[in-house]
Amino acid sequence: MEDVRAAERALMARVPDGALMQRAAAGLAAACGQVLGKVYGARVALLVGSGDNGGDALYAGARLARRGAGVTAVLLAPERAHAGGLAALRAAGGRAVDGSGPAEGVGGGAGADAALGVVARADLVVDGVVGIGGKGGLRPRAAELARAAEESRAVVVAVDLPSGVDADTGEVRGAAVRADVTVTFGACKPGLLVDPAREYAGALRFVDIGLGPELAAYDPVVEAFQYADVDRLLPVPGAESDKYRRGVVGVVAGSARYPGAAVLAVAGALRGGAGAVRYVGPAADAVLARFPETLVSAGPPARAGRVQAWAAGPGLGDDGDRLRDVVAADVPVLIDADGLRLADAAAVRKRVAPTLLTPHAGEAAALLGTSREEVESGRLEAVRELAGRYAATVLLKGSTTVVAGPDGTGAVRVNPTGTPWLATAGSGDVLSGLAGALLAAGLGARDAGATGAFLHGLAARLAADGAPVAAQDVADALPAAWRDVRRG
Structure with missing residues (x-):
């Protein structure tokens, strides 16, 4: 977050003293008012630390007290505590209690009980304990108050980010505030977009405090794709298009044991805009029974006919021969599932054409030689390390899907779509075919991964509509997701 701090310092040098804090407090108070609905008579508790987040909370509290x-x-x-903010709160009719008492079970006293009582009775709790410089979990007393807020009936609003989460990585290394709403200022902090911290942030509200021109000098750490970004990249056929100009994607997937993986990957490729799909493998009968328009071949992939990209790996079992043929091709290649286990890392690194790897957390952990828990708790670090190690673009699937470019540096793209119902067998096979089709249409590996993840997550939302879905349902909903993006 050094770029945000530097931008704040540069802006503060050009505006009156305290102006940024007042802008933040005004936006925070407005968001709290919207959450409350009726401000007059509401009980508001401010959890105030020693930093600027505490000052923001105090000045916002003063505005709410005046209402x-x-x-x-x-x-x-x-x-x-921030002296100016505390004075403003008291002048507006607010009050303060000492919340620094010992943690629960280590004594107590009137001050400690008073603080817990304030939180327990509140309609709204504002978390201003620590800011973007905080590292590690909350200290015991702050953790006790955070638990009290979570257990109360109050709505919890975090100032800039929930206290206890890492602003840079999204990691949560101890106790942290679970917010219903996070009001963030100036720039959306990377950690707010990535699980596990994203789960603690609740709904995000952005307040512009004027940092835009100052931040323009810095490259973003993460990017969250939006509808307009995806719409700009979607391949749309022209009047002169034929199936070859639209892109032919080859699919190397499935086995005698897992024919369904081939069917789902082909479904994703066909619904992903491919002009034609060539399937190479032993599940041809199952593929043709479901999608008779598929061009099938017994192989090897090098002799299957012209393709503009390959999608390989789902359901391959231990068939490394087809995968080696694909890795040696001079067209873009997507590798997923069993293909990640079978692929030779040195051969992948030597490829000249783009490569897109699409592991889930367990597969990424196996490739990195670490645990699944470490990958899930540090997604940004894991995806960057994999991308650098394999000299490939990496799409790390999960509750937060992230995409990193082949050198592991630059902005990581974070996918904002999806639903927990997407955690179902075969959904990753659909994504493989979809992203492979986008590669064949001419998108770069980073764009194909980010666009494919966006459409895939959106299709799952549309298909689920609050109910369970199967992978084929997600594939069938891809045209609706495509239309939704085009309509904005």
């Missing part, structure tokens, strides 16, 4: 809310600041470090 008739009963506002109490729980000061975790009373001697270091």
Whole structure:
């Protein structure tokens, strides 16, 4: 987050003292008012640390108090609370209590009980404990108050980001505040977009405090694709298009044991806009029974006919011969599932044409020689390391799907679509075919991965509509997702 800090310092040098904090507080107070609905008579508890986030909370609390809310600041470090903010709160009719008492089970006292009581009775709790510089989990007393907020009936609003989460990586290394809403200022912090921190952030509200021109000098750490980004990249046939100009994708998937993987990968490729799909493998009968338009071949892939890209790996079992043939091809290649286990890392690194790897957390852990838990807790680091190690673009699937370019540096693209119902067998096979079709249409590996993940997640939302879905349902919903993006 050094770029954000530098941008704030540059802007503060050009505006009156305290202007940025007042802008942040105004946006925070407005968001709190929207959450409450009726401000007058509402009970608001501010969890106030010693940093600027505590100052933001105090000034916002003063604004709410002037609108008739009963506002109490729980000061975790009373001697270091923001003096101006605390004075403003008291002048507006708010009050403060000492919240620095011992953690539960280590004593207690009137001050400690008063602080917990304020939180328990609140309609709204504002988390201003620590800011973007915080590392590690909350200290015991702050953790106790955060638990009380979570257990209360109050809506919890975090200032800039939930206290206890890592702003840069999205990691949560200890106790942290679970917010219903996070009001973030100036720039969306990377950690707010990536699980596990994203789960703690709740709904995101962005407040523009004027950092845009200052941040323009810095490259983003993460990018969250939006409808307009995907719409710009979607391949649309022209009047002169034929199936070859639209892109022919080869699919190397399935086996005698897993024919369904081939069917689902072909489904994703056909629904992903491919002009034609060539299937190479032992599941040809199953593929043709479902999709008679597929061009099938017994192989090897090098002799199957012209393709503009290959998607390989789902359901291959231990058939490494077809995969080696694909890795040696001079067209873009997507490798997924069993293909990740079978692929020779040195051969992948030597490829000149683009390569897109699409592991889930367990597969990524196996490739990195670490645990699944480490990958899931540090997704940004894991996807960058894999991309650098294999000199390939990597799409790391999961509750937050992230895409990193082949050198492991630059902005990681974070997918904002999806639904927990997407955690179903075969959904990754559909994504493989879909992203392979986008590669064949001419998209770069990073664009194909990010666009494919967006459409895949959106299709799952449309297909599920709050109910369970199967992988084929996701494939069938891809045209609807495509139309939804084109309509904006």
